[in-house]
Amino acid sequence: MPAESVNMSVNIAGVTFKNPVTVASGTFGSGMEYSEYVDLNRLGAVTTKGVANVPWPGNPTPRIAETYGGMINAIGLQNPGLDTFLTRDIPFLKKYDTKIIVNVCGKSKEDYIDAVEKLSEAPVDMLEINISCPNVKEGGIAFGQRAESAMEITSAVKKVSKKPIIMKLSPNVTDITEMAKAVEAGGADAVSLINTLTGMKIDINRRTFAVANKTGGLSGPAIKPVAVRMVYQVANAVNIPIIGMGGIASAEDALEFIMAGATMVAVGTANFNDPMTTIKVIEGIQSFMKKNGIKDIAEITGCVK
Amino acid sequence: MPAESVNMSVNIAGVTFKNPVTVASGTFGSGMEYSEYVDLNRLGAVTTKGVANVPWPGNPTPRIAETYGGMINAIGLQNPGLDTFLTRDIPFLKKYDTKIIVNVCGKSKEDYIDAVEKLSEAPVDMLEINISCPNVKEGGIAFGQRAESAMEITSAVKKVSKKPIIMKLSPNVTDITEMAKAVEAGGADAVSLINTLTGMKIDINRRTFAVANKTGGLSGPAIKPVAVRMVYQVANAVNIPIIGMGGIASAEDALEFIMAGATMVAVGTANFNDPMTTIKVIEGIQSFMKKNGIKDIAEITGCVK
Amino acid sequence: MSFRENAKIIKTGCLGIGVYEIWFETSDIAKAAKPGQFISVYSADGSRLLPRPISICAIVDNKLRIVYRTVGAGTKEFSSMKEGESLSIQGPLGNGYDVNATYASKDAIIFGGGIGIPPMLELAKQLNCKKQIVLGYKDELFLNEEFEKYGTVTIATEDGSCGTKGNVLDAVKAHNIKGDVIYACGPMPMLRAIKAYALENNIECYISLEEKMACGIGACLACVCKSKDIDDHSKVHNKRVCKEGPVFNAKEVEI
Amino acid sequence: MSFRENAKIIKTGCLGIGVYEIWFETSDIAKAAKPGQFISVYSADGSRLLPRPISICAIVDNKLRIVYRTVGAGTKEFSSMKEGESLSIQGPLGNGYDVNATYASKDAIIFGGGIGIPPMLELAKQLNCKKQIVLGYKDELFLNEEFEKYGTVTIATEDGSCGTKGNVLDAVKAHNIKGDVIYACGPMPMLRAIKAYALENNIECYISLEEKMACGIGACLACVCKSKDIDDHSKVHNKRVCKEGPVFNAKEVEI
Numbered sequence A, B: 001m002p003a004e005s006v007n008m009s010v011n012i013a014g015v016t017f018k019n020p021v022t023v024a025s026g027t028f029g030s031g032m033e034y035s036e037y038v039d040l041n042r043l044g045a046v047t048t049k050g051v052a053n054v055p056w057p058g059n060p061t062p063r064i065a066e067t068y069g070g071m072i073n074a075i076g077l078q079n080p081g082l083d084t085f086l087t088r089d090i091p092f093l094k095k096y097d098t099k100i101i102v103n104v105c106g107k108s109k110e111d112y113i114d115a116v117e118k119l120s121e122a123p124v125d126m127l128e129i130n131i132s133c134p135n136v137k138e139g140g141i142a143f144g145q146r147a148e149s150a151m152e153i154t155s156a157v158k159k160v161s162k163k164p165i166i167m168k169l170s171p172n173v174t175d176i177t178e179m180a181k182a183v184e185a186g187g188a189d190a191v192s193l194i195n196t197l198t199g200m201k202i203d204i205n206r207r208t209f210a211v212a213n214k215t216g217g218l219s220g221p222a223i224k225p226v227a228v229r230m231v232y233q234v235a236n237a238v239n240i241p242i243i244g245m246g247g248i249a250s251a252e253d254a255l256e257f258i259m260a261g262a263t264m265v266a267v268g269t270a271n272f273n274d275p276m277t278t279i280k281v282i283e284g285i286q287s288f289m290k291k292n293g294i295k296d297i298a299e300i301t302g303c304v305k
Numbered sequence C, D: 001m002s003f004r005e006n007a008k009i010i011k012t013g014c015l016g017i018g019v020y021e022i023w024f025e026t027s028d029i030a031k032a033a034k035p036g037q038f039i040s041v042y043s044a045d046g047s048r049l050l051p052r053p054i055s056i057c058a059i060v061d062n063k064l065r066i067v068y069r070t071v072g073a074g075t076k077e078f079s080s081m082k083e084g085e086s087l088s089i090q091g092p093l094g095n096g097y098d099v100n101a102t103y104a105s106k107d108a109i110i111f112g113g114g115i116g117i118p119p120m121l122e123l124a125k126q127l128n129c130k131k132q133i134v135l136g137y138k139d140e141l142f143l144n145e146e147f148e149k150y151g152t153v154t155i156a157t158e159d160g161s162c163g164t165k166g167n168v169l170d171a172v173k174a175h176n177i178k179g180d181v182i183y184a185c186g187p188m189p190m191l192r193a194i195k196a197y198a199l200e201n202n203i204e205c206y207i208s209l210e211e212k213m214a215c216g217i218g219a220c221l222a223c224v225c226k227s228k229d230i231d232d233h234s235k236v237h238n239k240r241v242c243k244e245g246p247v248f249n250a251k252e253v254e255i
């Protein structure tokens, strides 16, 4: 890793990240597969695929469909459950000099509490609570589309968590600031946004849905303008830090989110197109800073008002 | 125009369109400029740029920005006002054998009523009420994001209109079916969706917003999956016909909307990329029908459940 | 170990109606590749982000050959590429066939159906045993002559224009073809029939599955198939086609 | 009348650091084109939908030349195109300069600044009068020699590496250049200064404006500039750069 003459490190809720770049949950597994292409030590953090207190089988296939400049997914939060995750994935990640953000999913308040309690003693840095998955029948987005339930889940997990809590917000709402304020009021240490936009693709030749779940979550460069807008709105509405995501595929994209007010950014769908995207984003931010005489990334965080 | 062995004509609120393809308001002016490239007689209808009771100057420039697979616009509903529109644009369109849908904008309920009254005696076929423009301070989207105000505007314009009324819905809501039900209850003869998704682009070199209005409306192929999803949801929630739009650039795209439940479709942003898109869509639907032995377009409207 | 490369196209060709081939020169991928593995091919057009998984049809030194059918915009784009141009590819991916396994010395029946035929060519080349090769086509043949140097080739065509009229199992019956291990790639109905045939006749059977993919490397869980037992990685009855597959023992997957 | 064509590239070139030219062979566009008009150039990459407006730099029979600077992804894509390939273009668009107007026979000063220089070349060629041509550059010159056959060329460079150190008006002063009508294209600060200079000296003045465009043909109202009077088409103080412009009488627009 080249000596950095610029300070890219950021701090969220007392956790210091060497740079502001992580991955979007669900697009990077627990990093194992990507470690063939990416030196995980370079990342600010690895954010793991959503995990629940017990294994989930996920949705039927086809689970994904390509769309113009993006994709739809309805994986349905397949995951091996916390027991396997804690004994296999976390020890793997602990070998690297990077922070660990664990994305947590659940079907009920009790599920979330159970998972968060189990994770409280684990050697991980932060928990990201997914209340915005559009692809599961119970839980998920249902909690993320009403301010009261979002606040309720937030305070419930905060009560039992020994780790800082990031609440992950859904963009499928009329007013994102209302949701952000609700989770802030519930005690969230940070917010991450955006999760996917609910979308649909129809296979006109088979006359049916392109993904078996009918609807799925739209992600990728196509949705970036919606994500940047929401990050900007939330940055101007709450006082907790923001992890921005949605279509980031380059350093320029990441800088849009940072200037709009994100302290950290996550690369998601772009990993599928190019597994080295995270590294390119980190290096690109660094050279932008050098070129523009920016000594500390904080100088440009939220600089566009 | 080739003899059509398949029936592509559709009927909405008593108006018969020779085929289900129109243009999305604001992307085609009143057809004058595009008539150099497109034989307007071929179109099911021309939907005109939003017009108000008086001229509007619109927003400062830059008014648009290109985004990945789409664009952001904040034109701000610049329009010459109804007087000019009625004496210049309508007579121009009347020279063609196509239907005329007039898109109406306003800043207050009174504005809408005034405009609709003025249009009631004009030789136009339908009115499309834009309560979903994200780019004007007053009116516009404010009416389109709350069910009660959407219903209120609908009944107000229905009361004074002698023409069938299409209510144009905003996708920037938590639940699109709630909005569709509200305008149906208000007496709307049809709904059109989607208008643009609110988005933002930041120019990282100038450290400011790419469009002067800060936010703008995201349109183009990028948003198609959101539009198809909403059309499908609305088709399953109300009994009035749907004009579907959002990212249509090919016959395949249009057929997705039709199979999801749209009676008619509109081509918007794609006109900018290729002014002949509407004709390609019409011809493409026709050959799809022939190839698949579909005699009447109604056979496939909403066929995917 | 797999790699991402911008690989130079050294030869292209058309093998039949809508069937094309590309030969790539690679730095590392070809050297690491096994039969039955695949590569992810990326579009140069920014509107198409996901990889197109395409099987490896031949491995010669540092050269890799793919044979594919034009289906949609991605494969059409590839078919318009010319010698000297480059495409972004990633691989080798998936498990592939194990040509050194004990069963791999048994008398083999190799089944290929339609665009499932290409991966069987390198397998046929590398397998060191008695090989019956049964190829099923709709009508137009491709690649069949290239198989002849590796074993006895039997053809089935749906329209009966060549060989047995019908499917590959009709050809097996017609020619009384026998073997102790089966390798198969092709459309799902063919694989289902072959799996049933193998179970009935108590023959070991390896099949190659397809599913829509996003990452192609095992991270996103898009491409799962149903597994008979709880999978070791997923802890549920799902296996990843891109990682545990695309080649599966027919007994371990529900198809 | 304007046209959409898939136009064959018959020549490409690099005229300086980041400055390129393309010659197109067109069916109709070149024949209909006037100096000061522009064409919309479309990207072949599906992720970029909007046209890139580029001025017409030369018209020779059915051939059209554009000269452009690489700014972002679109112009970079164009600069990688080769002879024999094609690009989708639309035009001629906008009003252009009227070389048959009465004022067009007066002694002219033609100003070009930076990448605003290319459109002035065809204008200089077609104007039939006494021409003073003043070209402003940052440092590296391009196209300047080609202007020499059409009039007296004076150069200004910001870094003083050639001609007058400073801007085009510094060059006007230094060389005491005089004229009765001005034509100008270049960056906004230059146009503002020229407009002021023209007003002060009571010289008729035509300037070429730029704005972001979506349709390029007058339908979307993206590309407006402020007009002094209420515009006849818009009924507000806005004129469309792509339709009423890009060439405006300096008096009618607020810049």
Ligand SMILES: Cc1cc2nc3c(=O)[nH]c(=O)nc-3n(C[C@H](O)[C@H](O)[C@H](O)COP(=O)(O)OP(=O)(O)OC[C@H]3O[C@@H](n4cnc5c(N)ncnc54)[C@H](O)[C@@H]3O)c2cc1C
Pocket (backbone or CB within 6 Å): A065, A066, C038, C050, C051, C052, C053, C054, C055, C056, C066, C067, C068, C069, C070, C071, C072, C073, C074, C075, C076, C115, C118, C119, C209, C210, C211, C212, C213, C246
């Ligand atoms: C392991 C594996 C090996 C394959 N090997 C070959 C081969 O050797 N030759 C060959 O011709 N085809 C092969 N296929 C199928 C090939 O991947 C598809 O035909 C191709 O992706 C179609 O892309 P497109 O852009 O032309 O079609 P589109 O339909 O436009 O593609 C849209 C999206 O769907 C995906 N997709 C479409 N069809 C399939 C499919 N059958 N399987 C997986 N994804 C699909 C595409 O990758 C893309 O993301 C293989 C598939 C898999 C999973």
Ligand SMILES: Cc1cc2nc3c(=O)[nH]c(=O)nc-3n(C[C@H](O)[C@H](O)[C@H](O)COP(=O)(O)OP(=O)(O)OC[C@H]3O[C@@H](n4cnc5c(N)ncnc54)[C@H](O)[C@@H]3O)c2cc1C
Pocket (backbone or CB within 6 Å): B065, B066, D038, D050, D051, D052, D053, D054, D055, D056, D067, D068, D069, D070, D071, D072, D073, D074, D075, D076, D115, D118, D119, D209, D210, D211, D212, D213, D246
């Ligand atoms: C009437 C007119 C004539 C022009 N003539 C020339 C010319 O002869 N030579 C030349 O080099 N340039 C010319 N330009 C500028 C040229 O259009 C831009 O440099 C080009 O669009 C940049 O595209 P890009 O993809 O490389 O840059 P990006 O910045 O990536 O483009 C992003 C978007 O912004 C638009 N855009 C960026 N810069 C401009 C600009 N200055 N004006 C309008 N739209 C812009 C692009 O069209 C695209 O939609 C002209 C502009 C106009 C309006």
Ligand SMILES: Cc1cc2nc3c(=O)[nH]c(=O)nc-3n(C[C@H](O)[C@H](O)[C@H](O)COP(=O)(O)O)c2cc1C
Pocket (backbone or CB within 6 Å): A024, A025, A026, A027, A049, A050, A051, A073, A075, A077, A103, A130, A133, A168, A194, A195, A196, A218, A219, A220, A221, A223, A245, A246, A247, A248, A266, A267, A268, A269, A270, C214, C220
């Ligand atoms: C295949 C896939 C799986 C995902 N799984 C999860 C998940 O498990 N938990 C979660 O909170 N978000 C999940 N997401 C959402 C992403 O983390 C991210 O919020 C979204 O994709 C937008 O970012 P992008 O456009 O960069 O992908 C998933 C997204 C994709 C594409």
Ligand SMILES: Cc1cc2nc3c(=O)[nH]c(=O)nc-3n(C[C@H](O)[C@H](O)[C@H](O)COP(=O)(O)O)c2cc1C
Pocket (backbone or CB within 6 Å): B024, B025, B026, B027, B049, B050, B051, B073, B075, B077, B103, B130, B133, B168, B194, B195, B196, B218, B219, B220, B221, B223, B245, B246, B247, B248, B266, B267, B268, B269, B270, D214, D220
């Ligand atoms: C430049 C531009 C101007 C628009 N103006 C209007 C308008 O005046 N009234 C309106 O109801 N919608 C307007 N729209 C929205 C479109 O009619 C359409 O709903 C939206 O763009 C989605 O369709 P598309 O993706 O095909 O463009 C405008 C869109 C664009 C891009």
Ligand code: FES
Pocket (backbone or CB within 6 Å): C212, C213, C214, C215, C216, C217, C218, C219, C220, C221, C222, C223, C224, C240, C241, C242, C243
């Ligand atoms: S494609 Fe991502 S796990 Fe197989």
Ligand code: FES
Pocket (backbone or CB within 6 Å): D212, D213, D214, D215, D216, D217, D218, D219, D220, D221, D222, D223, D224, D240, D241, D242, D243
């Ligand atoms: S670009 Fe559409 S009006 Fe000028």
